Amino acid sequence: MDTFNQLTLTLFPGLIIAAVTSYLTVHLSLRRFYSERWWERKAHAYSTILESMYMMRAYPTRLLRRTEQGRDVSKEIQQELQLNSQKGYDEINKAIAIGTFIISDKAASYLSDFQKEYKNVDDTKPLFDVMESHIAIIDNYLNIIRICAKKDLRVP
Numbered sequence: 001m002d003t004f005n006q007l008t009l010t011l012f013p014g015l016i017i018a019a020v021t022s023y024l025t026v027h028l029s030l031r032r033f034y035s036e037r038w039w040e041r042k043a044h045a046y047s048t049i050l051e052s053m054y055m056m057r058a059y060p061t062r063l064l065r066r067t068e069q070g071r072d073v074s075k076e077i078q079q080e081l082q083l084n085s086q087k088g089y090d091e092i093n094k095a096i097a098i099g100t101f102i103i104s105d106k107a108a109s110y111l112s113d114f115q116k117e118y119k120n121v122d123d124t125k126p127l128f129d130v131m132e133s134h135i136a137i138i139d140n141y142l143n144i145i146r147i148c149a150k151k152d153l154r155v156p
Contacts, residue, residue, distance in 0.1 A: 039153065045102040046149035049095050049111070050142065055088035056118075057138045060131035067128060089118075107148035114141040 059081040066073045073081075092111060099108040114137065121133045149155075 042102055043149075043153055045095065045098075046107075046145070046153065048091055049103070049107075049145055050149070052088035052091035052095075053114075053138055053142050053145070055084045056092075057135060057142075059085040060134045064128065064131045064135070067131075104148055104152045107145060107152065110141060110144050110148060114138075114145075117141075 062077070062081055063073055092115060095103065096108065096111050096115060103111075117137050118134065121130055121137070123130050125133075
């Protein structure tokens with residue numbers, strides 16, 4: 001009996017420590033895994049937003065460049081640019097709707113501001129002025145959202 005008690009006293013603490021260590025290791029590993037997955041989702045959301053804004057910017061930029069050069073944009077290219085710009089705008093609407101579930105409160109607020117400013121450009125002005133206004137608004141908010149993304153993702 002004495003040997004059994006001695007063996008129990010020796011093995012039991014080791015088994016407890018092994019079980020607790022295993023549990024903590026698994027728990028911390030899962031926590032890190034979920035944290036990394038969440039970071040990836042946020043990074044993807046911000047990338048999609050920035051890409052969408054860039055797609056929206058391509059349409060007025062190309063039209064302005066062609067107008068300044070005195071050249072026309074073919075109907076096919078104009079339709080493709082408009083379609084991409086609309087896709088970008090739709091992605092921004094989606095990001096606003098999803099909002100703070102994935103991106104920061106501040107970024108969602110800035111996207112709403114962006115949408116309002118973009119919509120409220122006075123389209124009774126000459127096309128050249130409207131396009132310049134759209135580019136300026138997009139450029140401004142591209143920088144703002146980029147800063148929000150870096151801060152939210154803790155990227156230097």
